[in-house]
Amino acid sequence: MSVNKRGRQSFILPQLPVICHWASVAGKKESEGPLAHTFDITSQDTYFGQKTWEQAEKHLQQMALEKLAEKAGMKQADFDLVLSGDLLNQCIGSSFSLRNTNIPHLGLYGACSTMAESLLAASMVVGGGFADKVVAMTSSHFASSERQYRFPLGYGGQRTPTAQWTVTGSGAALVCSSGTGPRIECCTIGTVTDLGITDANNMGAAMAPAAFQTIQAHMRDLNRTPDDFDLIVTGDLGQLGKDLLLELGKREGLPLGGKLTDCGTLVFDQIAQDVHSGGSGCGCSAITLCGYLLGQLNSGKLKRILFCGTGALLSPTSTQQGLPIPGVCHAVSIITGRD
Amino acid sequence: MSVNKRGRQSFILPQLPVICHWASVAGKKESEGPLAHTFDITSQDTYFGQKTWEQAEKHLQQMALEKLAEKAGMKQADFDLVLSGDLLNQCIGSSFSLRNTNIPHLGLYGACSTMAESLLAASMVVGGGFADKVVAMTSSHFASSERQYRFPLGYGGQRTPTAQWTVTGSGAALVCSSGTGPRIECCTIGTVTDLGITDANNMGAAMAPAAFQTIQAHMRDLNRTPDDFDLIVTGDLGQLGKDLLLELGKREGLPLGGKLTDCGTLVFDQIAQDVHSGGSGCGCSAITLCGYLLGQLNSGKLKRILFCGTGALLSPTSTQQGLPIPGVCHAVSIITGRD
Numbered sequence: 001m002s003v004n005k006r007g008r009q010s011f012i013l014p015q016l017p018v019i020c021h022w023a024s025v026a027g028k029k030e031s032e033g034p035l036a037h038t039f040d041i042t043s044q045d046t047y048f049g050q051k052t053w054e055q056a057e058k059h060l061q062q063m064a065l066e067k068l069a070e071k072a073g074m075k076q077a078d079f080d081l082v083l084s085g086d087l088l089n090q091c092i093g094s095s096f097s098l099r100n101t102n103i104p105h106l107g108l109y110g111a112c113s114t115m116a117e118s119l120l121a122a123s124m125v126v127g128g129g130f131a132d133k134v135v136a137m138t139s140s141h142f143a144s145s146e147r148q149y150r151f152p153l154g155y156g157g158q159r160t161p162t163a164q165w166t167v168t169g170s171g172a173a174l175v176c177s178s179g180t181g182p183r184i185e186c187c188t189i190g191t192v193t194d195l196g197i198t199d200a201n202n203m204g205a206a207m208a209p210a211a212f213q214t215i216q217a218h219m220r221d222l223n224r225t226p227d228d229f230d231l232i233v234t235g236d237l238g239q240l241g242k243d244l245l246l247e248l249g250k251r252e253g254l255p256l257g258g259k260l261t262d263c264g265t266l267v268f269d270q271i272a273q274d275v276h277s278g279g280s281g282c283g284c285s286a287i288t289l290c291g292y293l294l295g296q297l298n299s300g301k302l303k304r305i306l307f308c309g310t311g312a313l314l315s316p317t318s319t320q321q322g323l324p325i326p327g328v329c330h331a332v333s334i335i336t337g338r339d
Numbered sequence: 340m341s342v343n344k345r346g347r348q349s350f351i352l353p354q355l356p357v358i359c360h361w362a363s364v365a366g367k368k369e370s371e372g373p374l375a376h377t378f379d380i381t382s383q384d385t386y387f388g389q390k391t392w393e394q395a396e397k398h399l400q401q402m403a404l405e406k407l408a409e410k411a412g413m414k415q416a417d418f419d420l421v422l423s424g425d426l427l428n429q430c431i432g433s434s435f436s437l438r439n440t441n442i443p444h445l446g447l448y449g450a451c452s453t454m455a456e457s458l459l460a461a462s463m464v465v466g467g468g469f470a471d472k473v474v475a476m477t478s479s480h481f482a483s484s485e486r487q488y489r490f491p492l493g494y495g496g497q498r499t500p501t502a503q504w505t506v507t508g509s510g511a512a513l514v515c516s517s518g519t520g521p522r523i524e525c526c527t528i529g530t531v532t533d534l535g536i537t538d539a540n541n542m543g544a545a546m547a548p549a550a551f552q553t554i555q556a557h558m559r560d561l562n563r564t565p566d567d568f569d570l571i572v573t574g575d576l577g578q579l580g581k582d583l584l585l586e587l588g589k590r591e592g593l594p595l596g597g598k599l600t601d602c603g604t605l606v607f608d609q610i611a612q613d614v615h616s617g618g619s620g621c622g623c624s625a626i627t628l629c630g631y632l633l634g635q636l637n638s639g640k641l642k643r644i645l646f647c648g649t650g651a652l653l654s655p656t657s658t659q660q661g662l663p664i665p666g667v668c669h670a671v672s673i674i675t676g677r678d
Contacts, residue, residue: 002465002469002470002471002516003468004468004469005419005469005470009443011469051660054656054657080341080344087429088656089428089654089656090426090428090448090450090652090653092652092656095665095667098531099533104347104528104530105530106447106459106528106669107424108446108448109424109433109446110445121445121460124463124469125463127467127469128463128464128469129341129344130341130344130350130466131350131528132341132344189420189443189444189445189470191437191440191441191442191443191444192438192440192444193439315427315429316428317393317487318429321391321393323435326434326435328434328446
């Protein structure tokens with residue numbers, strides 16, 4: 001009796017939920033990159049006025065939520081529900097940002113796929129009539145990520161060529177049952193895919209198979225081809241992961257060339273900004289979506305995209321214990337609000 | 340246009356999703372407690388045959404999922420979706436348990452409220468017709484929690500009188516659009532509530548205000564009173580948190596005495612088992628629900644309960660940085676399958 005389910009992993013939205021408003025907050029390095037003009041708020045202060053980087057990340061989400069309310073002409077108390085998560089242990093960026101706001105909250109964990117996961121979940125909540133005015137939100141912070149996942153910044157560790165640069169930023173999107181703006185048509189839920197990559201400095205390689213699995217499932221479940229899209233946008237595979245995904249597509253008979261781009265390659269100028277394989281983190285796909293991509297969809301320059309959030313489901317503990325890095329990818333098909 | 344929304348935080352399910360099957364796996368201490376006879380699988384081996392406690396926790400979820408499939412007469416591949424999360428950094432218990440199973444997965448983070456959060460989310464997914472045969476699942480492990488949140492076990496630290504004992508166990512529930520079994524009527528989504536408790540050894544006090552806020556919202560949104568329930572069951576407030584919640588109820592004109600119980604006080608014999616304030620962890624409410632409570636609902640001994648998962652949204656980092664402990668509580672109203 002799952003009338004909206006399609007195939008093994010996908011579902012449709014009979015009444016398309018609308019992404020009415022969106023907001024993005026970005027850090028210093030992001031504000032020097034090619035998408036600088038698409039962010040609502042940028043700051044030159046790594047701490048965003050807070051005492052710690054973790055508190056800075058919490059504040060990023062608070063600013064994104066406040067900006068979203070302002071753009072929507074609403075108060076935060078008008079939001080029905082916030083679906084959010086982040087990379088910090090126990091997702092404290094998300095939970096602390098919502099302390100005593102009195103907004104109902106469901107916490108998600110999808111690593112860097114969280115922007116897509118929260119958007120997908122919001123589309124089900126709104127599509128099922130369980131709430132309206134639902135916020136999908138996430139964040140990441142370069143400095144809080146580095147010290148949690150890798151080394152203290154003061155250690156000055158050398159980054160490998162396959163490493164990516166965690167984006168400092170937060171994106172928030174407001175999903176409603178009616179209104180104007182880009183609309184969510186259908187989604188594909190990812191499976192946990194693990195081909196045995198163990199190099200925690202090569203997330204692109206760990207996530208590319210999951211991205212391919214989900215894109216392939218989307219095409220199969222909904223009887224689509226890459227030609228049905230203006231763009232297929234992965235979350236944060238970076239240059240290396242994107243190249244691997246293109247190669248996988250070729251081998252498996254689903255060529256993605258000409259359609260595929262990746263938020264990790266869009267958000268920074270890879271050479272001038274010395275970010276090695278590109279951007280990463282929950283904030284990477286969040287600020288690229290909640291700025292550039294939704295802007296292009298809203299103006300009609302893009303007609304339909306497949307937004308594929310990609311996440312590497314490792315922890316420092318799993319890496320230290322020698323385990324491989326599972327990946328996941330959730331896909332959201334978004335169309336322009338202009339017919 | 341949110342036809343199923345009620346009040347600020349709640350929603351109804353016009354076609355009640357059915358909890359068709361459930362399974363529980365528990366550790367040594369739990370198997371010596373008062374609910375021992377209600378668990379499907381118990382083990383005397385803390386490692387459950389694995390090399391590390393984190394892998395043991397992953398294995399707990401795998402066993403629960405396998406047992407659930409067996410009880411349902413299904414293969415794991417027949418599940419449409421698994422909604423799960425846990426307490427480990429980056430929720431590796433959940434993501435590693437689903438590696439290469441090919442089951443669509445959405446990761447959640449709600450700390451010890453995860454059993455209720457996953458059940459609530461499953462009811463929306465099934466109720467909205469987006470998938471059927473949806474699994475709500477979570478786990479915790481005493482030893483993996485102790486070393487992550489507190490001290491290495493070998494250190495032999497003294498536990499404070501307010502401390503709770505993290506349950507080693509996993510529970511999984513299968514939510515379907517039809518079938519026989521207890522049914523989900525309506526749910527209330529929690530808000531992040533923080534009254535400034537900073538003692539990480541007193542989670543009950545940190546979570547009690549969130550539990551009260553959600554129970555109060557449920558009664559208000561759905562025009563109910565505690566007398567409408569056989570039991571109001573909180574997740575893992577423990578003895579101290581339960582007493583605080585009773586006190587809050589009295590003060591605020593919503594007396595809960597006679598109806599309130601707590602999984603943290605049910606799962607262990609507090610005195611004989613020397614667990615101080617009671618049980619805790621995602622596994623606490625998970626094995627109490629997916630054993631004792633659903634069993635009683637299924638047999639008709641309980642007609643209607645309000646299952647209130649409670650979570651303390653702290654991390655060791657937030658505690659070390661001197662921040663208070665926000666709490667959250669999600670409530671699921673479940674009725675007997677026997678009319």
